[in-house]
Amino acid sequence: MHYTRTIWRPPYEADSLIIEATAGCTHHRCKFCTLYEDLPFAFRPSPLEDIEADLLEAQTWYHDPLRKAEERLFDLEGASADRVFLAGANPFGLKAHHLLAIAGLVRRYFPGCRSIGCFARVTDVAAKTDDELAALARAGFDGLTIGIETGDNKALAFMEKGYESAAIVKQCRRLDGAGIGYAFFYLAGISGAGRGIEGARATAAVANETRPWLIGANMLTVYPTSELYRDMQRGLWAEAGEVEKYEEIKELVARLEIPTRFAMLGASNPVMLAGSLPDQREEITAALDRIINDIGEERLRTYRANLRHL
Ligand code: SF4
Secondary structure, eight states, rough: OOSSSOOOOOOGGGTTTEEEEEEEEEEOOTTTTTTTTTTSSSSEEEOOHHHHHHHHHHHHHHHTTOGGGGGOOOOOOTTOOOOOEESOOGGGGGGGGHHHHHHHHHHHHOOTOOEEEEEEOHHHTSSSOOHHHHHHHHHBOEEEEEEEOSSSSHHHHHHHSSHHHHHHHHHHHHHHHTTTTEEEEETTTOOOOOHHEEEEHHHHHHHTTOOOOOEEEEOOOTTTSSHHHHHHTSSSSSOOOHHHHHHHHHHHHHOOSOOOHHHHHHHHTTSSSSEEETHHHHHHHHHHHHHIIIIIIHHHHHHHHHHOOO
């Protein structure tokens, strides 16, 4: 398989067939991000020949859901390519015709594949026409994961995310119109020390205008190789405490009015949890209170300080 250095995927894509469509990120500027620093380049689309070769190779251990057992090369029960996840920071930034060509290859090798997902930036959606989004939906694109990080415009600008909160709402509504579902990644702590509650309120206001099937909260971990770390050394930004980040998440959970899944499942979270909103709001809040009261700042800080890798 043509996998380039570390491959990142959302926790809920664990059962998906992962095919690398791009390596690195077209934006490559967010101050806190160190995810693709092990690459010798900023961004590279995978050649279609590599994608095709990987799909061919994947047939040896993933079976197509439509293919009868006797037609399979190997009979590995459970390894069914119902869903393909295109790896890379933002494969959705590829031109629509390129994404449609990838979808065509997926269909050729796995005709029973039900959907294709990937990470997407808000700006990737903005760069496509409504007709292109509709064509991508017909080709199977669904369940994008968008790292909106926050709805706090001050934080978005400082971190150089490359869009404002209004763009999140606008582009997600276009995805809704096209029938392409999406999940959000939220980054607790991105607003900095003393501004977490403000950031959570701004994010809830944005999320309440959209329809993410899931909001996945991650917690900011500042690594010494990041631009953000250098800003901290220069006194330009101060990191929120661990308990403050959990208070921020509690505020977000309290203010979300849309029906959605809420999850904290990545390695940046010292405690994993997941539930449905609004039905499990009380349980989620109680779990967050237990983390704050029973674990506390010092032990949470120890976890963060020892988190060598996300
Ligand atoms: S868009 Fe995502 S992958 Fe790219 S620099 Fe920002 S956080 Fe990192």
